[in-house]
Amino acid sequence: MTEREGSEPPSASSQAANPLSRKLNKILETRIDNDKEMLEALKALSSFFTDNNLRTRRNLRSDIERRSLSINEDFLQTFQAVKEQLDSVYSDVKAMNDCCQDMTSRLKAAKEQTHDLINQTTKLHAESQKLQMKSQVADAFLDKFQLKSEEVKSLRGNRDGSLSQEFFQSLDKVKKIHNDCKVLLRTNQQTAGLEIMETMALHQESAYERLYRWAQNDCRTLTGDSPDISQMLCQAMEALQDRPVLFRYTLDEFGTARRTAVVRGLIDALTRGGPGGTPRPIELHSHDPLRYVGDMLAWLHQAAASEKEHLQSLLKKCSVNEDQIHDVLGHVTEGVCRPFKVRVEQVLVAEQDAVTLYKLHNLLKFYHNTIGQILSKEAALLTTVTEIQDLSHRMFFNSLNCHANKLLDKVELPPPDLGPTSSLTQTMQLLRDVLACHDASVVPVDDKKEDFKRILSCVVDPLVQMCSVSASHLNTSDMAAYMLNCIYLMQTTLALYEYTDTRLEMLQAQVDAQLDTLVNEQAAHVLNSAGLADIYRSVQQHQSKQGPLASLHGCDASTVKTAMSRFDSYLANPDSVIIPQFGLILSGRVRDSIKKRAIDLICEAYKLMYEAIFKSTNEYKEPQGIVPRTPDQVHKLLS
Amino acid sequence: MAAGPYNYSYIFKYIIIGDMGVGKSCLLHQFTEKKFMADCPHTIGVEFGTRIIEVSGQKIKLQIWDTAGQERFRAVTRSYYRGAAGALMVYDITRRSTYNHLSSWLTDARNLTNPNTVIFLIGNKSDLEAQRDVTYEEAKQFADENGKSIFRLSGENVEDAFLDTAKKIYQNIQDGSLDLNAAESGVQHKPATPRGPISTDQAPQKEGCSC
Structure with a gap:
């Protein structure tokens, strides 16, 4: 303020x-x-x-x-x-500022001094990492491309030749390395690749060799009833697949061992039978050919099936083709061929009976099919069965031919009743039996047809021949009746079976021929018995230049009239005038047919005579009186 | 099956017998393929199938021979009884005639197999109860009289018939009444497993009566 x-x-x-x-x-x-x-x-x-x-x-x-x-x-x-x-x-x-400045400058200096060192360290570090990686790669390489010492050892196997599970692992590894080397060869590491490959190849060779020896030995022991196929052996087979030759040899060894076992099994079944003799040895039934051969074949069938299983069990890990399996199976079952063949041949050669032989033949055929489902067609056992089958076929036809020859050698005389002879009946029974076997067999149909044809020609032809020979001493009507009876029997037998049509046709032709004979005989017999036969012949042969018929000898009105009246009495009772052979004919149908056709013939003859008598140029007086009945009436009376 | 299908200790051979059309092939098919086959064609001669089963911890391979029932094959099928460890006798419960023929089948089985063969009776088609023609009781009596086991069968328990037969056979091996060393015992043994005591006693002990 x-x-x-x-x-x-x-x-x-x-x-x-x-x-x-x-x-x-x-x-x-x-x-x-x-x-x-x-x-x-x-x-x-x-x-x-x-x-x-x-x-x-x-x-x-x-x-x-x-x-x-x-x-x-x-x-x-x-x-x-x-x-x-x-x-x-x-x-x-x-x-403070001064102090800091001082420190900064000192740091700067230190930094400049350590710069080189750091660079060096970094470089070294990088190098070390690289080296480490290289070492890892090398380790991995070694691990991948080299065997460890214990692996090498396991590959060498034990002193006694036995193998361990590790062997297979090592072998797998060797194989893998060997394969991987191929990749290696494609890179620029060819030298290493080649070297490793070589080493591995050597390892492989010796290992396979060892494996083969072992497998071979193991197979050799498989001779029991039921071979003990170890897991290891299956593995060995799997591994050996890479060496087809060794694989093949090992399989052969197996086959040989099994072959021995199968042969021994068959012999045991044949001679020793089951425990305490039940089931009884097959050979005890050798007196019954069908059972004997059937038992052997069934045994072989079962053995083949079992062997196939054993083989499949051995090769379960392998990829083998059917052919190889069949080859081995063929080899395994080859051994039994001989003992089997010898026995069956003995049976076949000793057997006389055609029916049994045929049954055996069918049995063999059946088993050829059955066993053929297991073995290949080329298998020795099947070939053997085929051979035996051929033999049985031959023996069967031999037996049939033999029978036929016997028939022709010792021709029986026709019996008085003109029926079939006992040898014919027996042969027909045989034929029936043989053909019946076919129903019980299971063979392809075309085969059956072929067989039937052959059997029929083997039996029927000689039979017909035999009948003809046997009938040769008889008169015409007897012969015809006899032949008709014989053929009738054959026809009725054959008609029951298939594939007999052509044969039946042929027989029918023969029947017809014989039938004609009898028809003629019957007609002639009727005309004869009335005395019309001569008149009929004259009427048939009469020519106008001979003059009127009535003037001819034997044709005069009275003779004709007498004959006609006798014919009239025949008309009243047609069954009274009949040839004796007629009653002996077995077939009703044939009898009817003879009767009918004979009547036709008679009517025709009557008609001819009737017309001749009524003909004015023949100069019969009162023809009405001579032939009172018209042909129609006669026909009606007779039919 | 970790051990693989081929690892088994025994092979048992079976045979299936009985009249035509009782369903033998069906049984086999159902057991080996585990499928029901409605229309079995007639067996020609003989056919066979296999399957591996397990009894008391042992793997057992069954080799089953299925025979034709038709009379015309009788001669052929008879040859297959030899060496069977088990026989399954089959009849059709809806057809008395198939039951009536059992005694002839049994005679065949007894004559043609070895004394230790286990025979089982199977009344097949019991799913057709409405058409039943043979009672369970009479079949049971037949089985008792003849010392066989009896089974009623329909679609479901096919397994049991085969398994129980195998059990019986295995039991026979265990108690020694079945001699594995004898040829044609119908049992093949793989020596890898311990085998039961083998008795020297060969008394004719007919088929096991486990009914």
């Missing part, structure tokens, strides 16, 4: 006009109660301006100035301290 008042006068004095009034105005305008500063100043003033007197009023200004000065001095003093402190802070910071 004082300062403002102090500054006021110069400004007021510098102002023109009325400075005092202005100043006064200003003072008047001043609103003290609103001016805080003024209030504050006044308050401060009141603190030290206690006595309001002149003196004090005079000194007021200097007092205020003195006070102001002391306050400023205080202020200065206080700031002095602050300043000093700030200065010390400044020096500290500066020192």
